[in-house]
Amino acid sequence: MLKDITIGQYLPGASVAHRMDPRVKLVLTIAYVALLFTARNAWALGISAAMLFFLYPLSRVPGRMILKSLKPVVPIILFTAILNMMFHDGLVLFQLWIIKITDKGVIMAVFMVVRIICLIAGTSLLTYTTSPISLTNGMEQLFAPLNKIGVPVHEISMMMTIALRFIPTLIEETDKIMSAQKARGADLESGGLIQRIHALTPILIPLFVSAFTRAIELALAMECRCYNGGKGRTHLHRLRLSMPDLYGAVFAILFAACVICANIVFPGLL
Amino acid sequence: MGIIRTENLSHSYGAAFKQSAIDCVNIDIEKGGFVGVIGHTGSGKSTLVQHFNGLLKPGSGKVFINGEDMWAKPKEIRKYRFQVGLVFQYPEYQLFEETVYKDIAFGPKNMGLSKEEIESRVYAAAKIVGIGEKHMKASPFELSGGQKRRVAIAGVLAMDPEVLILDEPTAGLDPRGRDMILDEIAKYHEEKKNTVLLVSHSMEDVAKYCKKVLVMNKAQAFMYGDVKEVFKKAPELLKMGLSVPQITSICMELKKRGYDISPDTYTVDSAKEQLLRLLGACKSGDTIC
Ligand SMILES: Nc1ncnc2c1ncn2[C@@H]1O[C@H](COP(=O)(O)OP(=O)(O)OP(=O)(O)O)[C@@H](O)[C@H]1O
Ligand SMILES: [Mg+2]
Numbered sequence: 001m002l003k004d005i006t007i008g009q010y011l012p013g014a015s016v017a018h019r020m021d022p023r024v025k026l027v028l029t030i031a032y033v034a035l036l037f038t039a040r041n042a043w044a045l046g047i048s049a050a051m052l053f054f055l056y057p058l059s060r061v062p063g064r065m066i067l068k069s070l071k072p073v074v075p076i077i078l079f080t081a082i083l084n085m086m087f088h089d090g091l092v093l094f095q096l097w098i099i100k101i102t103d104k105g106v107i108m109a110v111f112m113v114v115r116i117i118c119l120i121a122g123t124s125l126l127t128y129t130t131s132p133i134s135l136t137n138g139m140e141q142l143f144a145p146l147n148k149i150g151v152p153v154h155e156i157s158m159m160m161t162i163a164l165r166f167i168p169t170l171i172e173e174t175d176k177i178m179s180a181q182k183a184r185g186a187d188l189e190s191g192g193l194i195q196r197i198h199a200l201t202p203i204l205i206p207l208f209v210s211a212f213t214r215a216i217e218l219a220l221a222m223e224c225r226c227y228n229g230g231k232g233r234t235h236l237h238r239l240r241l242s243m244p245d246l247y248g249a250v251f252a253i254l255f256a257a258c259v260i261c262a263n264i265v266f267p268g269l270l
Numbered sequence: 271m272g273i274i275r276t277e278n279l280s281h282s283y284g285a286a287f288k289q290s291a292i293d294c295v296n297i298d299i300e301k302g303g304f305v306g307v308i309g310h311t312g313s314g315k316s317t318l319v320q321h322f323n324g325l326l327k328p329g330s331g332k333v334f335i336n337g338e339d340m341w342a343k344p345k346e347i348r349k350y351r352f353q354v355g356l357v358f359q360y361p362e363y364q365l366f367e368e369t370v371y372k373d374i375a376f377g378p379k380n381m382g383l384s385k386e387e388i389e390s391r392v393y394a395a396a397k398i399v400g401i402g403e404k405h406m407k408a409s410p411f412e413l414s415g416g417q418k419r420r421v422a423i424a425g426v427l428a429m430d431p432e433v434l435i436l437d438e439p440t441a442g443l444d445p446r447g448r449d450m451i452l453d454e455i456a457k458y459h460e461e462k463k464n465t466v467l468l469v470s471h472s473m474e475d476v477a478k479y480c481k482k483v484l485v486m487n488k489a490q491a492f493m494y495g496d497v498k499e500v501f502k503k504a505p506e507l508l509k510m511g512l513s514v515p516q517i518t519s520i521c522m523e524l525k526k527r528g529y530d531i532s533p534d535t536y537t538v539d540s541a542k543e544q545l546l547r548l549l550g551a552c553k554s555g556d557t558i559c
Contacts, residue, residue: 176363177363179325180361181364182325182351183323183426184364184377184429185380185429187348202376205366209363210363
């Protein structure tokens with residue numbers, strides 16, 4: 001039951017996208033999001049969406065994964081679509097009391113939906129092709145300049161790495177504790193809200209105790225190996241730019257140029 | 271018909287794990303037995319015993335407790351948790367109450383017993399595992415690892431289950447603590463005449479305490495029989511990464527070298543008797559030695 005939770009949606013693979021440097025992927029993803037919001041007309045948006053049809057097969061991520069990542073945001077998509085439909089002036093297509101649906105509203109709603117779908121699908125591609133560890137590593141190096149203004153970049157990324165590493169362990173532990181308490185007759189499934197919250201005590205207390213014990217042990221083990229933060233620390237696997245990154249960057253520039261051209265060449269919405 | 275019976279019991283952990291953790295297990299454990307469960311690491315022992323109190327639902331097949339199909343009414347599965355008590359591997363992580371007393375009382379309280387009954391059971395269970403009166407008011411988190419283990423075992427004993435299952439109760443304990451806990455459990459078994467299943471990696475412990483043995487191998491029940499019969503199959507056991515008690519190996523080796531000793535000796539006492547007899551024969555000038 002608890003095992004069904006997946007955290008981090010990394011799909012291991014060896015495609016071009018998988019082999020790209022996480023820093024480059026991060027930058028390109030951010031650029032993609034920015035372009036999505038500058039795309040003003042159907043052509044620009046169309047090119048942005050078409051890009052995904054090219055990128056997903058290229059990274060060997062099954063298309064149904066898009067649907068999977070969209071599922072949780074369906075309510076948000078519907079909500080924005082409805083709002084957009086109602087609050088734009090233009091040719092009235094349909095009117096009921098004070099609710100007016102205009103042609104411009106419909107177009108804006110469609111744009112917004114396409115934009116959100118592309119946003120989710122595009123950013124998901126980053127997490128599908130980059131392992132969480134390599135993602136945090138990339139972020140650490142990308143944000144390293146922030147160190148100068150006092151942001152503890154290394155520490156934050158170390159914390160993220162450790163947290164990611166321990167999520168499966170803690171899930172397993174929760175499972176074990178739940179079984180052990182059920183074996184002593186703990187009733188987790190029935191009763192009202194208060195009773196259910198109360199029934200969680202025998203699970204949460206051992207879980208916290210063991211999480212603290214683990215944290216102390218890990219800290220000790222790290223100190224024993226002379227860990228003292230990021231200063232002077234080097235990486236075993238250093239991030240290096242390689243050919244896939246070059247392809248990616250060139251492709252991204254061409255794509256951005258297309259979108260910008262489309263924005264300029266076609267002044268109207270459609 | 272035994273107290274626990276399984277019918278083609280199989281289980282696998284989710285679709286991602288293609289291999290079954292247990293595969294088509296058919297066993298019948300009689301009431302009042304003291305049964306050892308042995309098998310290599312990952313052979314499915316823990317998975318199997320978690321089916322006996324309904325913590326795991328069979329992937330396919332059935333489990334019968336006292337002849338009743340356990341999952342006939344899934345809503346009433348809790349009833350079997352009290353009937354079949356399970357002490358997990360490394361049970362000390364399950365402690366959570368403020369005092370040792372309250373922690374041991376958790377199980378009986380869930381059964382809905384009266385206050386007096388709970389109290390008498392808690393003290394009885396604490397006595398069995400050797401937790402003294404002075405520890406009862408202490409926080410379970412202040413105890414040593416071995417003491418925690420005892421408290422956790424007492425927590426299940428206090429439910430006074432018809433079947434008591436212990437999953438490697440002595441892993442990581444010192445030899446004296448190990449012998450003490452197992453001795454007490456054996457004594458408890460003698461008094462209550464309940465059924466005990468002991469999952470263990472120690473062939474010595476199994477030989478010393480158990481009457482019957484269930485051997486798990488690669489997710490399947492390899493055999494179920496008397497201790498003597500099982501340890502007779504030493505070559506097969508060795509092949510699946512198990513062993514026989516050290517004393518049995520010695521006796522087998524002696525037999526191979528031509529001494530008159532039974533190769534399926536599995537307790538030190540019986541070996542001693544036979545060796546003394548041999549030595550006696552020696553002194554009287556027999557030709558064997
Ligand atoms: N929670 C779980 N999720 C997935 N697979 C599991 C889980 N628990 C056990 N398994 C798998 O099921 C198989 C049987 O495991 P089980 O714990 O029953 O073995 P065991 O005989 O108790 O081993 P040990 O002697 O180490 O305790 C193993 O292959 C194991 O990898
Ligand atoms: Mg086990």
